[in-house]
Amino acid sequence: MLWMIGLTAATTLLVLFLLARRNEQAVKRDWRLMLSPKGQLLYRSLEDKVLAEKELADVAWDGAFSVRQLGSMDEALRLLEVGYKVIERFSPNMLRLLASMAVFSRMVAAMAPVAPLRPRDFRLAQLASMAQLNRLLHHFLVSSAERFRLRLYILGQSFGLATRALLRSTERLLGGQSPAEREWEQVSAIRHDFGTLTDESLQSLRALLASLAAQDRERVLGNLDDD
Amino acid sequence: MWISLAQAFLIALGSGLLFGILTGLAVRQRLGQCYSFSVYLVAVLLPQVLEALWPERFYTRDVWLAKETLHHVLKIAIVLELTARTVAVFPGARRTAQGALLGTLLLAFGALVTAGRRPEYVSIYTDLLPRAVSGTVWLFCVLGFVILWYRLPVRPLHKAILLGFVVYLLMYAASMAVIGFVGWHTRAAMNLASGAIYTTLQIYWLWAAWRPAQTGELEAGVA
Numbered sequence: 001m002l003w004m005i006g007l008t009a010a011t012t013l014l015v016l017f018l019l020a021r022r023n024e025q026a027v028k029r030d031w032r033l034m035l036s037p038k039g040q041l042l043y044r045s046l047e048d049k050v051l052a053e054k055e056l057a058d059v060a061w062d063g064a065f066s067v068r069q070l071g072s073m074d075e076a077l078r079l080l081e082v083g084y085k086v087i088e089r090f091s092p093n094m095l096r097l098l099a100s101m102a103v104f105s106r107m108v109a110a111m112a113p114v115a116p117l118r119p120r121d122f123r124l125a126q127l128a129s130m131a132q133l134n135r136l137l138h139h140f141l142v143s144s145a146e147r148f149r150l151r152l153y154i155l156g157q158s159f160g161l162a163t164r165a166l167l168r169s170t171e172r173l174l175g176g177q178s179p180a181e182r183e184w185e186q187v188s189a190i191r192h193d194f195g196t197l198t199d200e201s202l203q204s205l206r207a208l209l210a211s212l213a214a215q216d217r218e219r220v221l222g223n224l225d226d227d
Numbered sequence: 228m229w230i231s232l233a234q235a236f237l238i239a240l241g242s243g244l245l246f247g248i249l250t251g252l253a254v255r256q257r258l259g260q261c262y263s264f265s266v267y268l269v270a271v272l273l274p275q276v277l278e279a280l281w282p283e284r285f286y287t288r289d290v291w292l293a294k295e296t297l298h299h300v301l302k303i304a305i306v307l308e309l310t311a312r313t314v315a316v317f318p319g320a321r322r323t324a325q326g327a328l329l330g331t332l333l334l335a336f337g338a339l340v341t342a343g344r345r346p347e348y349v350s351i352y353t354d355l356l357p358r359a360v361s362g363t364v365w366l367f368c369v370l371g372f373v374i375l376w377y378r379l380p381v382r383p384l385h386k387a388i389l390l391g392f393v394v395y396l397l398m399y400a401a402s403m404a405v406i407g408f409v410g411w412h413t414r415a416a417m418n419l420a421s422g423a424i425y426t427t428l429q430i431y432w433l434w435a436a437w438r439p440a441q442t443g444e445l446e447a448g449v450a
Contacts, residue, residue: 004357004361005357005361005401005404008361008364009397011364012364012368012394015367015368015372016390016393016394018371019371019375019389019390020390022375024380024383024386027378027379027380031380103378106376106377106378107317107377108319109317109318109319110318110319216316219316220316220317
């Protein structure tokens with residue numbers, strides 16, 4: 001008897017806490033935005049924004065590598081730092097995008113199937129392992145929505161790992177703490193992997209948008225009516 | 228059996244509040260938002276009035292037991308109707324809700340079946356009923372989790388029904404457990420406590436029933 005009351009109290013308090021702090025208007029706003037043509041346009045414009053930010057980091061890195069080959073190490077390090085600062089802003093934005101995609105993936109009626117990440121697309125060993133983990137767990141999950149969220153989770157973790165690796169390499173190069181050649185190779189690998197992670201994230205966004213297009217728009221919007 | 232002054236006051240207050248809720252639902256055209264909830268309110272109001280008018284005939288254990296059984300059946304009907312209405316246009320959430328509710332119903336049924344088989348009134352009150360109440364709370368919690376997980380939009384009245392029942396039923400189950408563990412002598416105090424909580428719940432539902440519709444929010448954001 002006591003276990004029943006305990007279980008009931010625990011689940012009840014959890015539901016109450018979560019339901020009470022939920023903002024109903026925000027939920028409705030998300031649904032409206034998700035299903036409206038304006039919202040679809042907004043999500044499509046995100047792709048351009050992400051690509052523009054990645055392009056900015058690429059410009060800085062291209063400059064750093066070119067200047068380094070010309071022998072101007074100070075200028076190369078300065079441009080490398082600029083590239084890192086762009087990524088420092090870019091990564092949290094990508095994590096937020098992945099998190100909101102995970103939320104929206106729960107809201108769509110049916111999720112378009114997505115392929116797991118491929119280890120051979122990554123140069124950093126840690127990221128290749130994450131992709132391997134994605135491939136492995138992918139087969140244990142049943143629904144395409146679960147597989148989609150797993151992919152997003154792995155992408156999010158990989159962005160974190162890549163950003164930390166870039167920070168370490170940039171700091172070592174700026175501090176002259178380790179052989180420069182090895183660190184520049186590491187930065188090159190990280191840069192490549194950031195590109196892969198961004199492409200895979202955008203592919204996930206496209207899958208989500210395709211799934212949203214299949215939603216029964218009129219019926220859902222009608223259901224948002226207060227009374 | 229006789230009705231104490233405090234109980235009579237709670238019955239009168241409760242009846243007035245229930246009448247107010249039903250009137251509010253009718254005036255705001257919300258009676259049809261959850262039919263089983265409207266039926267439940269009538270099923271609570273009617274025995275209360277009968278008990279107050281003819282206590283010697285209706286304030287009995289048998290009537291109480293029949294009333295509780297009916298109320299629990301209606302509460303389960305409310306959960307099922309709220310679930311059906313909430314997930315109607317969301318196929319993914321509907322599949323999950325169906326499976327989870329069926330599983331929880333079986334679990335609740337199992338808890339009832341494994342209850343002590345003593346036919347005494349005390350045993351029904353302290354063993355069987357808390358299990359039935361807990362099972363009903365689980366069903367409401369399942370609906371709550373489905374709403375949270377899929378970020379489903381919920382009508383304000385439906386949310387008020389869900390939150391109200393979850394809080395009240397938890398308190399009710401706890402009060403019956405106290406009677407079971409501490410002793411039968413605590414019954415009057417526990418009844419009074421759960422009556423006071425139910426009155427608070429009715430005030431909340433009264434507010435939800437009369438709350439004006441916020442139609443201005445509907446068009447915002449829709450292109």
